[in-house]
Amino acid sequence: MNRREFLECAAVMVGGLSLHQVGFSLSQEQRVYLATAPSYIARKPAYLNVAQKKTLAMLTETIMPRTDTPGAIDAGVPRFVELMVFEWLTDEERSLFVGGLNALMSETEATHQKPYEQLAEKQRVAILEDLEKAAGDSAWYDIGSAAMRDFISDAPFVCQLKELTIWGFFTSEVGSKQVLRYEAMPMKFDGHRSLDEDDSSWATPFI
Amino acid sequence: MLHTANYDFDAIVVGSGITGGWAAKELTEKGLKVLVLERGKDLQHSVDYLGEHAPDWKLPYQGKRPRELYREEYPVQSKSYAFSEATRHFFNNDKENPYVRDEDKPFDWIRANVVGGRSLLWGRQTYRWSEQDFQANAQDGHGIPWPIGYSDLAPWYSYVEKFIGVSGEALGLDELPDSEFLPPMGMHKIEETIKGRLKNKAPDLKMTMGRVAILTEDHNGRAACHYCGPCHRGCSTGSYFSSQSSTLPAARATGNLTLRPNSVVEKLIFDPATKKISEVRVIDSQSGERHAFRARIVFCCASTVGSTQLLLQSASEHFPHGLGNRSGALGHYLMDHALGMAALGFFLDDMDSYYFGNRPNGTYIPRFRNLAGKPASDDFLRGYGFQANVIRMDWRTGFNQKGFGAGLKDSLRKPGPWVWALSAFAECLPDSRNRLYLHPTKKDRFGIPQVAFDAAWRDNEHRLWGDAVSQADRIMKAAGAVFSIKQESIEAPMGAGIHEMGTARMGNDPQQAVLNAYNQVHDVPNLFVTDGACMTSSSCVNPSLTYMALTARACDYAVKQMQAGLV
Numbered sequence: 001m002n003r004r005e006f007l008e009c010a011a012v013m014v015g016g017l018s019l020h021q022v023g024f025s026l027s028q029e030q031r032v033y034l035a036t037a038p039s040y041i042a043r044k045p046a047y048l049n050v051a052q053k054k055t056l057a058m059l060t061e062t063i064m065p066r067t068d069t070p071g072a073i074d075a076g077v078p079r080f081v082e083l084m085v086f087e088w089l090t091d092e093e094r095s096l097f098v099g100g101l102n103a104l105m106s107e108t109e110a111t112h113q114k115p116y117e118q119l120a121e122k123q124r125v126a127i128l129e130d131l132e133k134a135a136g137d138s139a140w141y142d143i144g145s146a147a148m149r150d151f152i153s154d155a156p157f158v159c160q161l162k163e164l165t166i167w168g169f170f171t172s173e174v175g176s177k178q179v180l181r182y183e184a185m186p187m188k189f190d191g192h193r194s195l196d197e198d199d200s201s202w203a204t205p206f207i
Numbered sequence: 208m209l210h211t212a213n214y215d216f217d218a219i220v221v222g223s224g225i226t227g228g229w230a231a232k233e234l235t236e237k238g239l240k241v242l243v244l245e246r247g248k249d250l251q252h253s254v255d256y257l258g259e260h261a262p263d264w265k266l267p268y269q270g271k272r273p274r275e276l277y278r279e280e281y282p283v284q285s286k287s288y289a290f291s292e293a294t295r296h297f298f299n300n301d302k303e304n305p306y307v308r309d310e311d312k313p314f315d316w317i318r319a320n321v322v323g324g325r326s327l328l329w330g331r332q333t334y335r336w337s338e339q340d341f342q343a344n345a346q347d348g349h350g351i352p353w354p355i356g357y358s359d360l361a362p363w364y365s366y367v368e369k370f371i372g373v374s375g376e377a378l379g380l381d382e383l384p385d386s387e388f389l390p391p392m393g394m395h396k397i398e399e400t401i402k403g404r405l406k407n408k409a410p411d412l413k414m415t416m417g418r419v420a421i422l423t424e425d426h427n428g429r430a431a432c433h434y435c436g437p438c439h440r441g442c443s444t445g446s447y448f449s450s451q452s453s454t455l456p457a458a459r460a461t462g463n464l465t466l467r468p469n470s471v472v473e474k475l476i477f478d479p480a481t482k483k484i485s486e487v488r489v490i491d492s493q494s495g496e497r498h499a500f501r502a503r504i505v506f507c508c509a510s511t512v513g514s515t516q517l518l519l520q521s522a523s524e525h526f527p528h529g530l531g532n533r534s535g536a537l538g539h540y541l542m543d544h545a546l547g548m549a550a551l552g553f554f555l556d557d558m559d560s561y562y563f564g565n566r567p568n569g570t571y572i573p574r575f576r577n578l579a580g581k582p583a584s585d586d587f588l589r590g591y592g593f594q595a596n597v598i599r600m601d602w603r604t605g606f607n608q609k610g611f612g613a614g615l616k617d618s619l620r621k622p623g624p625w626v627w628a629l630s631a632f633a634e635c636l637p638d639s640r641n642r643l644y645l646h647p648t649k650k651d652r653f654g655i656p657q658v659a660f661d662a663a664w665r666d667n668e669h670r671l672w673g674d675a676v677s678q679a680d681r682i683m684k685a686a687g688a689v690f691s692i693k694q695e696s697i698e699a700p701m702g703a704g705i706h707e708m709g710t711a712r713m714g715n716d717p718q719q720a721v722l723n724a725y726n727q728v729h730d731v732p733n734l735f736v737t738d739g740a741c742m743t744s745s746s747c748v749n750p751s752l753t754y755m756a757l758t759a760r761a762c763d764y765a766v767k768q769m770q771a772g773l774v
Contacts, residue, residue: 167269
């Protein structure tokens with residue numbers, strides 16, 4: 001994973017953007033036992049061009065970097081975000097996202113004469129922080145709303161990016177097992193486990 | 208072309224959900240040849256639990272909901288707490304099988320569409336009704352008196368509980384009679400902390416482990432819970448009770464069961480000469496073929512709405528207002544529990560305590576208002592209970608915070624404060640104005656009239672909710688919440704509690720009730736309705752256990768009547 005995945009992302013050649021919604025949800029004809037199915041990110045998305053893929057990968061890594069545990073690229077988050085942008089977002093949300101990504105790319109190029117992914121970490125974070133400052137009053141940040149909603153359609157690009165990155169990261173196999181803790185078959189319940197200061201949450205199963 | 212086939216069944220059961228499964232089991236075990244008709248798709252236990260044990264990274268969109276699909280095809284079903292891509296194949300498709308939903312006065316009808324019905328999807332909370340529940344109508348004059356009391360049902364509660372397996376703690380309370388219990392599940396340390404505080408600061412309350420039809424030890428050939436978490440995806444080990452895991456296999460084992468999925472019952476044919484149901488007319492949802500089946504007795508277990516819809520569409524010259532509807536009560540007195548989060552509190556206690564295993568259960572605070580023999584409120588009738596759930600906040604509840612990089616990652620990977628949510632389950636008065644009916648012009652794809660609803664929360668439900676919220680606030684303070692939020696009004700429309708009840712109520716007086724004390728239609732001796740439609744009042748506890756006990760009791764009665772040559 002990691003480096004190889006990153007290069008793989010960059011290696012996919014695409015001839016422009018496809019705006020087709022490719023539904024992945026199960027129809028009656030496509031029934032599979034999900035636990036034995038491939039991961040959602042097993043497919044290679046081919047929606048973004050190479051430059052966009054590179055920048056997106058580095059954006060996700062800047063949000064959820066590799067530390068002593070794996071980061072966004074290790075966890076396949078660039079793939080997840082690309083798939084979601086083109087297969088899950090609405091047309092309006094997608095154009096907001098892609099517009100935001102393209103704007104970030106051209107502004108970075110204009111200011112730094114370099115693509116985003118070649119900037120130092122400090123500069124990369126600063127760019128995101130500026131975007132977040134500008135987005136500061138979005139309803140996306142409302143306390144307590146995170147668990148109750150599907151998506152905020154008119155949230156600024158940086159919010160969309162963060163949401164998809166964080167969701168993709170903590171629901172990925174790598175994120176669940178190596179950053180959070182995962183136990184598919186606990187076999188018992190114990191409500192008195194001690195929690196040390198550095199312990200991670202359980203990756204609790206979705207509905 | 209009408210195919211007449213297999214008229215030699217002893218009994219026909221319409222529906223394979225929680226009561227249909229019980230009717231199938233009881234009647235086949237008593238030696239009857241039984242045909243179960245299920246309008247939904249066939250589903251094999253375990254094999255078709257497509258979402259079972261699937262990790263998040265294998266779910267479509269890693270768990271994000273496909274919004275357009277849900278909006279277009281599952282606008283009502285997708286409101287259910289149990290609805291996701293891991294469970295969607297159990298649910299009805301709202302577009303394929305619509306009902307008339309008045310946006311200004313909505314009723315949410317959550318429906319399964321598979322063999323096993325909503326027994327696959329239920330919340331599994333299992334509580335006996337109390338004597339006070341059965342006396343409520345007679346005492347305050349709302350609705351009509353129940354034709355039975357607690358003592359009539361108590362042995363049947365025991366009978367059912369011993370089979371399904373109910374875990375919980377015996378408390379010896381009149382207001383919440385004990386079941387035949389398997390050991391209760393354990394509490395989180397924070398729940399024990401809260402319970403200890405309530406004991407001191409709110410001694411009028413009891414807090415106990417949720418009573419659930421989930422096994423805490425191996426039981427009747429089914430394995431103890433393995434605490435994977437989301438029961439409603441289906442459970443191959445049968446650790447929670449469903450028709451699929453328990454009653455249908457028992458019925459199948461007798462060799463007396465014929466189960467026919469994709470069978471939409473169109474009409475029950477009443478023969479005025481014999482005063483009995485002579486035929487059950489069925490449309491095969493796959494082939495469109497029509498069939499007629501005959502049996503000595505018929506059990507309607509098609510769910511509250513489904514059974515009453517069937518009786519209404521079985522109107523005839525003899526019963527112009529719906530089969531067995533001499534009383535005019537059919538379709539009326541629709542109830543549900545006013546159910547939802549009343550208060551949510553944050554706790555900074557026991558932060559160094561965590562858990563292992565996903566306990567599919569919460570804690571329970573039984574009704575403590577307007578109890579028999581204690582001072583009654585002037586403000587509202589009847590009462591409510593609280594079901595409480597604790598979660599530890601994590602990235603899912605806090606991902607929308609500011610910041611980027613290692614700091615954000617580290618903060619999101621660690622647990623946040625404890626959150627304790629109190630959900631109120633308030634009793635709903637039987638009210639003639641709350642009703643379902645057949646729409647005069649709208650039909651479904653089989654040409655069957657669509658169901659429409661005219662139902663809303665009334666004054667007493669709003670008053671109960673108001674009291675529940677102020678009590679929830681008191682409980683949060685006593686429990687030691689550092690911060691809490693209240694839900695001041697009933698948020699969900701009727702139906703959203705998925706405890707719809709009534710519309711073919713039981714009662715001794717045929718002029719007022721559709722069913723007698725044994726769930727037998729007053730004017731049609733070979734027809735029984737044992738699902739939620741039979742309910743004369745609603746109590747404030749989850750109703751499924753009572754439906755099961757009533758079904759087993761009605762089966763016992765029906766077979767004795769057959770043996771005596773009376774049916």
